Structures are given as C-alpha cells and as structure tokens.
Amino acid sequence: MARTITYSEALNEALHEEMQRDANVFVLGEDIAVLGGLFQVTKDLLDKYGPERVIDTPISEAAIAGAGVGAALAGTRPVIEFQFNDFMTIAMDQIVNHAAKLRYMTGGQAAVPLVMRAAICSGIGMGAQHSQSLEAWFAHVPGLIVIMPSTPYAAKGLLKAAIRNPNPVVFLESRLLYAIKGEVPEGEYLLDIPGSVMVREGGDVTVVATGRMVSVATSAAEEVGRDGTEVEVIDPQTLKPLDTATIIESVKKTGRLVIVNEGSRTCGYAAEIAAIVSEQALDFLDAPIERVTAGDVPMPVAKVLERAVLPGRDDVVGAIGRVLG
Amino acid sequence: MARTITYSEALNEALHEEMQRDANVFVLGEDIAVLGGLFQVTKDLLDKYGPERVIDTPISEAAIAGAGVGAALAGTRPVIEFQFNDFMTIAMDQIVNHAAKLRYMTGGQAAVPLVMRAAICSGIGMGAQHSQSLEAWFAHVPGLIVIMPSTPYAAKGLLKAAIRNPNPVVFLESRLLYAIKGEVPEGEYLLDIPGSVMVREGGDVTVVATGRMVSVATSAAEEVGRDGTEVEVIDPQTLKPLDTATIIESVKKTGRLVIVNEGSRTCGYAAEIAAIVSEQALDFLDAPIERVTAGDVPMPVAKVLERAVLPGRDDVVGAIGRVLG
Amino acid sequence: MATPDTNLSTDQQLELYRSMLLIREFEQAVLASHEKRLVQGPAHTYIGMEASAVGICSALLDDDYLTSTHRGHGHCIARGLDVKRMLAEIFGRATGYCKGKGGSMHIADVSRGMLGADGIVGGGIPIATGAALGCRVRQSSQVVACFFGEGATNQGSFHEAINLAAIRKLPVVFVCENNHWALSAGFEVTTAVANVADRAAAYSIPGHIVDGNDVLAVHTTAVEAVQRARAGDGPSLIENKTYRWEPHSVFNTKDPRPPDEVAEWKARDPIARFRKVLEEQDALSADQDAAIQKAVAALIEEAVEFATNSPEPEPAEAMADIYA
C-alpha cells in the first residue's frame, strides 16, 4: 500500500522535489521562509535551499505577483504564495493584466511560467475578508490556468505539473484540506492539465464538485447511496482548461446534474458548468440543473451563520433529491 | 417629441442634476475635473461645483476606491470614475473586500453609498489591458449592485438611481456608446433597480443582451426579422440584482434562448443567465442555449483581430439560426 | 522621569490609566476565553501596546472618526466602545456589535465614529483618507485617526492614501504602530527604511517618532497632529514604537521572536511605566489603584458573563444586512 500523508505535506513534497530538480524554481511570499508558511506548505525549504530561493517578502501582494511575473519573464520559475485567496484581490492587475496577457500581447514572444498558490480559508470563522473562493474570477480570465486539488494525491501531482507548465497557473488550496490524509506514492508523478477525476461512478445523477466540495459531495453520495441511488461524482481538478468531455458524457448517461461549488452563487463556477451542459447536452437532461453553492452573501464569522452560508452535505443531498424528482 | 442627446451627455446631465440636488454628492477620479473626464462625462462640473467637489486625483486607483468607501462611510455620496474597466483590477481589494462587505461585516451598521463608474473600451483597438468587460466579476460579489445602461435614457435614469441608492454600485458604461444619441426627457426621472427593458417583443426566440450588445442584438433581430422570425430582446440593465422573472417568462414563451455578452466566455455573465434558465425553465427549452460572447482570449489591437474576438451581429444571427434549428 | 508636557488634568490622566488597564484585562479575557473555545475565529491581542491606542484616542473629539486593523481591540476600547458587546462579537453572538457577523477583526461602532477594524493589512488607510475627504466635502471640522501596523507600510495602499491625503491636505492623523514584527517577519527584513516616520518626507508631511509605550508622549504628539489636521494643514504620520507581548494571534502561536527581545520589551510595560509616572506625581495612591483595578476587573467579568450568556445568532440572520 502506498504511504499516507497530509495534503499540506504532499504540497510541501512537491515543492521540495521541484526545487531539487530545477535550480530556477524558487518560492516567494509572506511568512513562507522562516515560518515555513502560515499553513506549513513551504516548511524546511529555507533550510534546504537558502534565502536566495526561499524569500520572505514585505506585505505587498501586488509587488509579489508582479515580481513573480518579472522573474518568470527573466527565465526562472517562481512559485508565489498568497496566504488567503482573498488577498489576490490586491494583486489582480498583475495577475489579470500582466501574467495572463503578456504572452498574447507580445504575440507569443513571452512566457510566464508562474505558479500562484493561495488558500481558500472558509469554514473556520475567518470572516468575509478571509473566506472567499474566487476561482470563477480566474477562470474568466483568458491566459490563466486554474487548478483546485481535492486530495493529497492531486495536490502533489498537480502542483508539480503546474510548476513545469509554461503558463501562469492559479493554484487554489483549501485550509480545511491541509490536514486531511491520503495515499501518495513515494516516487515522482505528474498529473494532466486538463484532467478530471471520476471520484465515484453511478448511473442516476451526475455531481460535479470542486476543491473541498468533492468530499462534501462524496459524503452526500454515500448518504443517498444507502437508498440505492447511484451518484457519479466528478472532480474537474483543472477548472481551466476544463475536461468538458467527461462531464458531458456523464450527463448524457445520467440525465441529471448537480454542481457543488464553494464560491458565491451568482456568476460562480457552477454557472459555467451549467451553461456548458445547457449548450452541449440539453436534450439529455431529464430534470432542471441544480447548483449547490455558497449563498450570495459575504462570509459571516459566527459558526452557525457560516454553516448556514456554506454548502454542506445536506444541501447536496437535498439537491440530489430534487433532480431525482 | 422628447429631445435627443448623447449617452455621455445623458450621464453628464445626471451628474449635474444630482450634484445640484445634494451637496453631499461629489466626484473623484483621474482627469475628471480640468479635462472633464477622458470621455467628457464629468464636463463642466468643475466650473459649476468647484474643486472641493470635483476632484482630480493622482493615478492611484486603489486609493480612489478606498477614498470613495471612506467618504461614503462618512456621510457623503461619492461618484468615482475609473477611466477603463480594466483599471478596476487595481482597486479590487477596496471594491470587493471593503465596499461590498462593510455593511454586512458591521452587522448592518455601515452604509456605503458609493457609485463606481467605469468605461468598457472595446472596439477601438485599445488592446488587452484596456478592453475588458468584467461585469461577471462584480456580479459574483455579494454586496455590490451592477448596472450596465445601453441607451442615453437608461444612462441618465440609472445613474441618478445609482447615486441615490444606499449601496455600492458598479456602473459600467461603453466607450462606443458615448456618442450615440437617444431620446431623453427634459425633466427628472429615475429608473428601477432591479429593472429590465423589453427592447423588442417576439415569440420565436429570446435574446438577452447586455450593455453595448443590446444594439448588436437588436440589429441581428431586425436582420432575421426580415425572414419573419420574431425575436424578443431583453436588456437586463441591472445585472445585479437581476430581474429574473422577465427572462424566465420570455423563455417560457419562446422556448429558445440566446445570450449576448461582451465579456470573455468562460464564467462570464452569459453563463449566469444560462444557469438560471437551466434551473428555472429547463422544461420549456426547445433547443440548447446559445452564448454569444467574446472569445476566451485577451483583446488584440489589430482591427481584423479585434473584430474576430468581439461578438458581432453576424454571430448573433448565427446563434439565432442554430437555436431555431 | 520628568513631568510630562501635557495639558491633561489628573482625572484625565487617571482615565488614560484606566483605559490602558481595561484593554490589558480585556485581552487577557480574550486569551482565557480562547482556551475555553469561546472565541469564534481569530483574535489578535493588543497587550503591550496599550499606550498607543489610548494616547491617540484621548486626543480625539467625540464626533471624530477612526479606522483600525486586525489588531483592533485596543482602539475600540480606547474609543470607549462597550466591552460587553465587543466580547460578544468576538464570541460570535447575536448581541455583538456586528451580530456575530464580523468577529474580532471587524468590530465597528459607526455611531461612535469607529468605522471598523479591518482584516486586510493596509486596507483601512485609504478608507481613513476617504472619511477625511468626506468631512471636507461636508465642510465639517472632524478629524480621522488611522491606525495601522508597520507591516502595512509596505502596502501600496499606504503610499497612495498618504499621498492623496497630503496633496489635498486632508484632516487625517496616520498612526503607525511599529511593534517591530509583522506576522513572522521583522521590520528590517521587509522595510527598506530605518523608521516608518522617515517616509513622511516622501509626502512632505510631518513625521513623528514616538516612544509608543509612553502614553503621555503619544498623547502630546497626537494633540499636535490632530490640531494640525483640524486647522486644515493636512495629515501627519506618527510612528509609535512599541511591541506586542503575545504571539501574532490565537491562531498563529508559532513565534519566531527572540525571547530576550520579548523580555526586554515586557520590562518596558507601558502600564507599569505610566503607573509610576502617576505615583511620582502623587496622582495615584495605592488605594486608588486598587479601586481602578477592581472596577476594571468587574467590567471584564461582566463582559465575559454577558458574552457567554448571549444567544447565538439565528441561522436565518446569515442572509440579512447584505444590502441597505
């Protein structure tokens, strides 16, 4: 049996391996060196690779992103960290107007092999400025790759693939996943971009879930499975580019679709999946599509309120019930 | 007959009237005072209301937005201008983490009556950093109101309503619309938030189009109308909150939906409309939904390329043809 | 220690002392409550920095404004917010200032001009500038005090907002609480200047370096800066040199700071120092001190009880207060 490590250990391993492999890979961000990262993803990198490749920055998110862009242009492979997904708002100009577009604007001359890691920190009472899940924004931006791993295995394989990818990658982790354990092989492996995972097969309903919502969807699938309902759970993993074919095929089989995404509802990532299916597989749908998302509301701190806003297992169970009619 | 003025004149009139009416209304932004705005929307305000209420700022988009938030908290009604929609990326933290969320985070204590105007400047070769249409991002953010007027009449009535609204409003104008003329009554009027416009009635296909795309959709509707196809064109005007009922009702009547939006495709505003309809009116759809959007590509400068990327009349005609099967 | 150059009466000075004590005890209660799992979300304590908030806020008028940071409890208490409703907010209760929606990092009391703590480092600086601009537009003589840490001075928002305030001569007092450390990063590792106040020259405004553990020194500087702002002469940048005693937050307890350095700063306890000043002035007897301490303890006890016994919000409350 493969060894079992945590999601954050898997990410940390990916960084160690890639920095070992390629001297042009380096990490940059707040509290990542001495502290090893707020969530310990960059642990021990400073000791191993020294202060010229493991760099604690000022609190300057826009400059961190811009520095990542510039360093990528200058032939290195920076991996930058935003402590919270929310702080990327400060760096949006660099991410969107520069990282994403420089290749195109220069007619293909420039390459920006930049990995932008950030944690989605919902579920622990961090409040409205520390709990957002902004993947839909990034997926809206031509030129970016968007990845959300849901397991330690995916975390490692996708982070390594992201670092080797010649394009700017937004790599979204989940605070509540860091401590979860999963099987991760010892040796090196890379995962595909694009590339989705069929988490669970089933002929009755298709559930597409992203990031931390994959485990929520899986537990809902197990719950309704007790009554004999067979739920197919698909984790897109790479939100952009998206492995559309797997989703369409599944919907053609099941005729029913529930989408589970942690971002707020309006113009969220779930809307894109719904739109794709309503364009490409409408005739196969036997029931209206259901989106299970966070409410259209800033995230509250109080536990009972946060629980009310975030999508949970019961919400998914309810949606599955509704599409089954 | 009502008098005819341009879209930018209509906006300018709205500002004049509101500044006249309420001494707490003031305008802030780059080149808005002495120059009267890059697109002359703030023309003559400086002469009329003086430099304490018509303020040319440094090139500091984040501070402009933050200053708007603070001034709104402190009991005034700022109208800030971003010269290009794209530059709002620099101010996203203030817009998203502050303007949108302060009311909620303070448990309803704070009000942020702030209007954030910006121009979408596609279609004139401005390139990738000056042509984006980011309404989907703003609609994704709980706490914001998002408005896109498509005519001089709407421009004036909605801007006045936005200024009097107690919430933060993102108000997106279109560079190519500034010079178009339309009927605008002399007297004061306000338009509803939410509130959509039935631009054209028809029983065969529903076309939902936003901002500048309303005229593109209308001209496509006229084109196919020559063959007897009756197209219903709906302009949502207020993208958030959205008048969903009008769209659903129309789709229930026509059974066919084309959505025309100028933003890039993936996770754009068209996806949200598609998702809503696939949830609320799926059974009424006689054909797959069609999205007509900009390509998932940064905007190129060369005319032939920009034309290839932007949605045009022929694209809409094509989509109408496809949904009619 | 020389008699400080201040216009404060003895009673006013005792009020500063009481306020500093209240902050200290409040924060101890927050830490103890966190141990009991009563705190919801993060909390960043202000212990060791009390002189800064109290010295600044005592220079403000009732209708002035202030903006705060993730480490905002001290500013709130110095401004006179109710510790009951503050603690209830930190516990995520319906009776909190923000009905449990904001938590520790977002306590606000708009009715008292406290426009909100802020979880975005540097986020409050443009907002304070804007509030001052609003005051100008309303032709009011209000002043805004804007707190932020030294870590925030490397954010673009610091630069943009101070430049804007300076060029418009807006009534803001920018208060940098330089506690020498951000989350894990020391000042010199991240900030290419010896003193934050030296950056004032980049905006042609006065910069003051102040012993931030000396409440009277802070107060005196604040009075000058507030006067200047109110007179229409524009902003100032005050740098209060101070230190936090505790790790960054209850969520971040891994502490890279040298223990010696922490000990050294604890020896400069702003409360003990001020007590000594008061005693030397014969302004505080042992009995008076005991009485103040007792009153403070009672307030804190009451607050803990209030917060603990307050109801959780109703789940349906989650969808209220989004729009006005």
Next chain:
Amino acid sequence: MATPDTNLSTDQQLELYRSMLLIREFEQAVLASHEKRLVQGPAHTYIGMEASAVGICSALLDDDYLTSTHRGHGHCIARGLDVKRMLAEIFGRATGYCKGKGGSMHIADVSRGMLGADGIVGGGIPIATGAALGCRVRQSSQVVACFFGEGATNQGSFHEAINLAAIRKLPVVFVCENNHWALSAGFEVTTAVANVADRAAAYSIPGHIVDGNDVLAVHTTAVEAVQRARAGDGPSLIENKTYRWEPHSVFNTKDPRPPDEVAEWKARDPIARFRKVLEEQDALSADQDAAIQKAVAALIEEAVEFATNSPEPEPAEAMADIYA
C-alpha cells in the same frame, strides 16, 4: 557648456545623437501615419524626451533587461529594436513585433531583453523588480532598467516594488521620466513631494535628479546606477526632468498645458542641445550631421513602406498565442 564628464568616445556620442534623431523622426512618422489613419489603437509619442531613453539605454549591456510604459517607442528604439517591425506593430500588421496583437502600448522584443511596453500606469515597476529577482536567482549579473512616468509614482506598485527591490538589493535602475504632466494633471496637483527622487530616501536608496534633456548627464548618472546595481549594491532612483512636446496621445489631443510652458521646453530641445555640444567638441561637422539625418530619414521611410505594405493578420490568428 562645459565638456561633459563621460567616458563615451566620439563615435559612441554620435550614436547617441543618431538614436535620438531616429526616435524623433519615428514619432513624427507615427503622427503623420495617424493622420492617414494607418495607426491602429492609441499611440503616445516621445518627442522631447529622447535624451532620457538614449542616455539610459546606452549604459546597459546587451543582455540586460528593460521594462517600458505606454509611451514606449523611445525606449524601444534606444534599445535597438527594428523600427520596421515597430511601426508594423503600431499599424496592427502581421509583421509587427507582436503580430498586431499588442499595438503601440505593448511593443516587446524579449530576445533583446525588452520585456514590453505596458498600458497600465505603474504596471511595469514590479515586473522590473521581478526580472531583477530572476537574475539574482539565476546568479546572473544582468541589470534591469525600469522606465515610468512621474504619474506612475503615486501608484502603490511604485512603492511596493521599490521597497522590495531595495530590501533585497536587487539590480534595478528605476528611471522616472518626469515630464511634469500625466494625462491632464500637473505634477504638483497630484504628487505631494517636490522631486520624485526625494522619495528615494523612503527606501534608503540613492535618488538622482537629472536634467533629462541632457543626454550625457543622463548617461553618466545611468552608468553609476547600473554599476551599483551590477555590483550587488541595490537599486537607484533616477529622475529625468523633461517634457513631452505633443498632447498626451493621438487619442487625447485636448491639452491643458500652458502654451508658454510648452514653448519654453521646446526651446530646451534635447537634440538641438546635444548637437551643439557635439559641434563645440568638433565631433560633428555639418556634413556628418547631414549624413546622419539622411540615414535616419531613410530608415524611417523604409519603415513606413514596410509597415504600410505589410499584411493584416489573418482573423484566425486571433486565437493563437494565448497559452504556451
């Protein structure tokens, strides 16, 4: 005028002169082409500022980097980019540096270290800093020159990037081209400091105020700053005081600047000035001058012809070059 303190040979000085002339003539061609509706999108001309780009770029080595702005033609030419492909780009042609996708505001030649003009005011400053960081990581001795206008110095990106570069002692030379006006706003209306270079103190780096219309003065200062950067001693901030002769751009011709001021600066023409210096050194005869002017005119003529006759891109090209 005294003999300048410079190590440049006569040939090198003549090359500076030629380069300045080429920029001037190129921009005249851009303006003329705009009249003929050949330019696609906006274009911001560099006329009047030629000494700045040429003085700085002549201090760089072939494998150094530079970043530019919306007003980038001068930097490109001073770096030795091909005026044919530049003009083709400005005309939106397939033969342009960016295949017509970037236009005037995004001309780049990555193979020559020209990382791109940039339409976001202040956007290039962190990128230059990052390129310098990349050089450090690769243990290369390359240096980065970073151009921006005085309007950009009020952006947060200016502050954050310079602080980061300073604290890491990165090999960047920050070059502010202070032409006294942003789009319609004068420097003093927006910027709370007398000289941009005064802001260098906020980052403990050298700040140089330079007569930006004196190409040798610019060059000499650049040599010093480049040396410092290459030696690992960190960044410098050079402020070239200069002026643009034309309105902001071909799209923005409403010009609020006082005509007297424009005239005054035209009298300080950097090209005429340098010609005089060369003549006084007996380094440039009337014949030589005529020959250079003729050669420059020929290059421009060739460029106009090339660009005008180049094909438009194929529409399908629109969807290429998004991802590597």
